Amino acid sequence: MMKSNVYAGNEDEIFLYVGEKYVIEQQEGVLATYTSENEEIAAMEEQVITGKSSGETYIVVNNNGVEKRLHIFVGDYKLCTGQEELMEFDLSSVMNAWNSSIRSSDTSVVSAVKQGHDKNEVSFLFNAVSTGMANITISSGSTVLESFAVVVQNHPLAYFERIEPTCSQKGSIAHYECLFCSKCFSDADGQECLDDISIDESEHEYAIVKMEAAACNKNGYAEYVCQNCQHEYTQLLKGGHEYETKVVKPDCVNQGYTEYTCKRCGDSFRNSYVDALGHNFKTVFYMNYNSVAKQSCAACGAVSYKMNIEGVMVNQSFYPRKWDADSSNHYVPLNEEWNVPIDLDAYGKKYITFTFPKSDVKKKRELYQGVWINTDYVYWYSY
Ligand SMILES: [Zn+2]
Ligand SMILES: [Zn+2]
Ligand SMILES: [Zn+2]
Ligand SMILES: [Zn+2]
Numbered sequence: 001m002m003k004s005n006v007y008a009g010n011e012d013e014i015f016l017y018v019g020e021k022y023v024i025e026q027q028e029g030v031l032a033t034y035t036s037e038n039e040e041i042a043a044m045e046e047q048v049i050t051g052k053s054s055g056e057t058y059i060v061v062n063n064n065g066v067e068k069r070l071h072i073f074v075g076d077y078k079l080c081t082g083q084e085e086l087m088e089f090d091l092s093s094v095m096n097a098w099n100s101s102i103r104s105s106d107t108s109v110v111s112a113v114k115q116g117h118d119k120n121e122v123s124f125l126f127n128a129v130s131t132g133m134a135n136i137t138i139s140s141g142s143t144v145l146e147s148f149a150v151v152v153q154n155h156p157l158a159y160f161e162r163i164e165p166t167c168s169q170k171g172s173i174a175h176y177e178c179l180f181c182s183k184c185f186s187d188a189d190g191q192e193c194l195d196d197i198s199i200d201e202s203e204h205e206y207a208i209v210k211m212e213a214a215a216c217n218k219n220g221y222a223e224y225v226c227q228n229c230q231h232e233y234t235q236l237l238k239g240g241h242e243y244e245t246k247v248v249k250p251d252c253v254n255q256g257y258t259e260y261t262c263k264r265c266g267d268s269f270r271n272s273y274v275d276a277l278g279h280n281f282k283t284v285f286y287m288n289y290n291s292v293a294k295q296s297c298a299a300c301g302a303v304s305y306k307m308n309i310e311g312v313m314v315n316q317s318f319y320p321r322k323w324d325a326d327s328s329n330h331y332v333p334l335n336e337e338w339n340v341p342i343d344l345d346a347y348g349k350k351y352i353t354f355t356f357p358k359s360d361v362k363k364k365r366e367l368y369q370g371v372w373i374n375t376d377y378v379y380w381y382s383y
């Protein structure tokens with residue numbers, strides 16, 4: 001919002017371009033009369049001055065017999081101090097536009113340099129140095145192609161208060177702005193130029209006005225509306241199962257896998273199976289002259305017995321295994337329900353191997369001892 005006009009410089013000098021109107025502000029209760037000394041240059045009507053043609057003149061202000069003179073400068077063009085302006089001139093009507101040159105009658109007011117040209121057009125860069133008036137002449141050799149007056153004014157600055165941004169509109173910082181060339185400044189003298197006075201829009205303040213939750217079998221959505229500007233958008237809430245994964249590592253006998261369980265509905269499945277690792281058996285000891293070997297898994301503690309299926313050495317005597325119950329010979333037949341592989345060892349002896357999980361070791365060993373070997377033999381208690 002414009003607060004007040006702050007005109008820099010000497011207010012008794014007024015710079016106008018041809019056709020521009022300037023309203024003299026009059027204090028309330030003051031009844032002054034205004035007279036132009038040259039109506040051809042500056043016409044006066046009521047309190048309105050109109051630039052008519054380039055030149056200088058005075059407006060005489062008569063306030064109850066007290067006279068004051070306003071110095072009026074009228075130019076064909078008007079610039080603000082510090083302003084740079086590139087102007088193009090169509091010189092297609094003359095043969096030698098390329099050969100044109102420019103001259104300012106007062107370079108302390110306006111300087112001008114040729115920037116470039118093509119066949120028909122020439123561009124000149126004008127630089128407004130200080131307030132005043134200068135005549136510009138564009139010539140080619142001794143022929144004058146164009147002649148005009150440029151007036152230079154101080155920026156007529158207006159103060160603008162800070163405007164807070166909203167979510168739909170940028171704001172602006174407090175600043176002074178030239179009512180003629182629109183340049184912005186931080187100071188009332190128009191010295192510190194501001195390139196950007198804008199303040200970015202503030203964030204929208206969204207609230208959810210409608211919502212449908214997502215589920216395992218459908219998408220949901222949420223409708224947001226800004227409480228300030230009504231800007232709205234809809235957010236898709238992606239449905240589908242929300243699986244949590246659990247990786248189960250393989251062990252000696254069980255496969256590993258990844259288990260997926262939906263947080264919402266409990267739906268579950270497994271994939272990425274990994275083979276069981278197999279036992280890592282180490283021989284604990286041999287007994288009975290290698291006719292029995294005990295092995296233990298380094299990883300899980302499972303115990304495996306590897307036995308000569310033909311019989312067993314006890315006290316340096318070989319006792320062949322009998323298939324009938326015969327406690328006097330220390331052997332009873334293997335329960336035919338045992339489904340165990342039969343291997344040949346390096347000497348061609350048949351071996352059977354059977355393995356118990358660690359948790360069953362004690363129980364099975366007793367079973368094993370009770371079933372297979374007469375428990376009188378001290379060897380079986382030695383481990
Ligand atoms: Zn003057
Ligand atoms: Zn300006
Ligand atoms: Zn908004
Ligand atoms: Zn689910």
Ligand SMILES: [Zn+2]
Pocket residue numbers: 252253278279280297298299300301302
């Ligand atoms: Zn194992």
